[in-house]
Amino acid sequence: MTQDQWVPPVVLLAVDLVILTLRQSHLHVLLVERGIEPYRGALALPGGFLQHAEEDITVAAHRELSEEADLDLETLSLEQLGVYGDPGRDPRGRVVSVAYLAIAPRLPEPTAGTDAAAAGWQPIERVLSGDLTLAFDHQRIITDGVERARVKLERSSLATAFCGPTFTITDLQDVYEAVWGIPLDPRNFYRKVQKTEGFIVPAGTARKATTGRPARLFRAGPCTVLYPPMVRPTESPSEKE
Incomplete structure (x- = not known):
């Protein structure tokens, strides 16, 4: 195949957010109930696709958090957790997700918006144990986020x-x-x-x-x-x- 014949693959870019807080002396993660396919009705991290090619990735992360959980957290310190792009992680096509992490005290109750049917804090033990079934590869992303948070407390x-x-x-x-x-x-x-x-x-x-x-x-x-x-x-x- 010559360079003129080569066509770059179509890759979609998304963001996912691991938001952690303590509630009743237990670590909780923010999850939304998906209101659209794929995985409609399943629990997932708040997140979604970039709106346009010029949108900054961190700006997209804050926007998705506001749209899906109605949390106005512009002052929340988001740090990049990792990039997740295994083939087949999303049935809609080749989707690469940039995951962000934030861990903060006294976060408010979320309210579902846009394509989320519900939003709420879930005990992290239920996620790590597999008691809660999550959409996509979000259990893996949360596991990585919790480990990052644990290391942050060490150092x-x-x-x-x-x-x-x-x-x-x-x-x-x-x-x-x-x-x-x-x-x-x-x-x-x-x-x-x-x-x-x-x-x-x-x-x-x-x-x-x-x-x-x-x-x-x-x-x-x-x-x-x-x-x-x-x-x-x-x-x-x-x-x-």
Whole structure:
């Protein structure tokens, strides 16, 4: 085949969004119920095709989040998670998707719009276990997004954003357990937190307790990158016994 005879393949470009938050001390992901084919009625990540060739990909991601879940989150920090383009991932043709990730506290309830029949927060355990059947390859994308979020908690101070202005070590541990999906030994966790300089600083007050001594309060420290990092344990405390 000569260069003049070669015809480039038709490839469609889409965006998908993995939006994670904590609700009732459990990690949740934003999913929509698809209102159109393919996979009509199935749960999926919010996302869709670029509207035109000149549309910026990140702009398209924010637009799809607003259209499908009615969330006005222009201030939400989206980071590119990966590119997914396996042949056959979409029955409509060769579709390459640029996936974005955001993990943030106190996100509001979504409202379905455009081609989404419903939208809501779903516990991440149900997705990772396969209890929820998702459209396309969205379970794989979510799995990658959760792992990225877990690594971010190891190496950044992101966990403090999910606590109040002041918090206890136990409050902070609850965030790590929710995102990592494993129970942690309180003594080891306390030691790691205290060893990471600038992660948290004393707030100068204590929270009253019903029994025992009042719990010490802390606030987020000046460091955004943790060194040494808060490395996940390879096994839970119960598995050590």
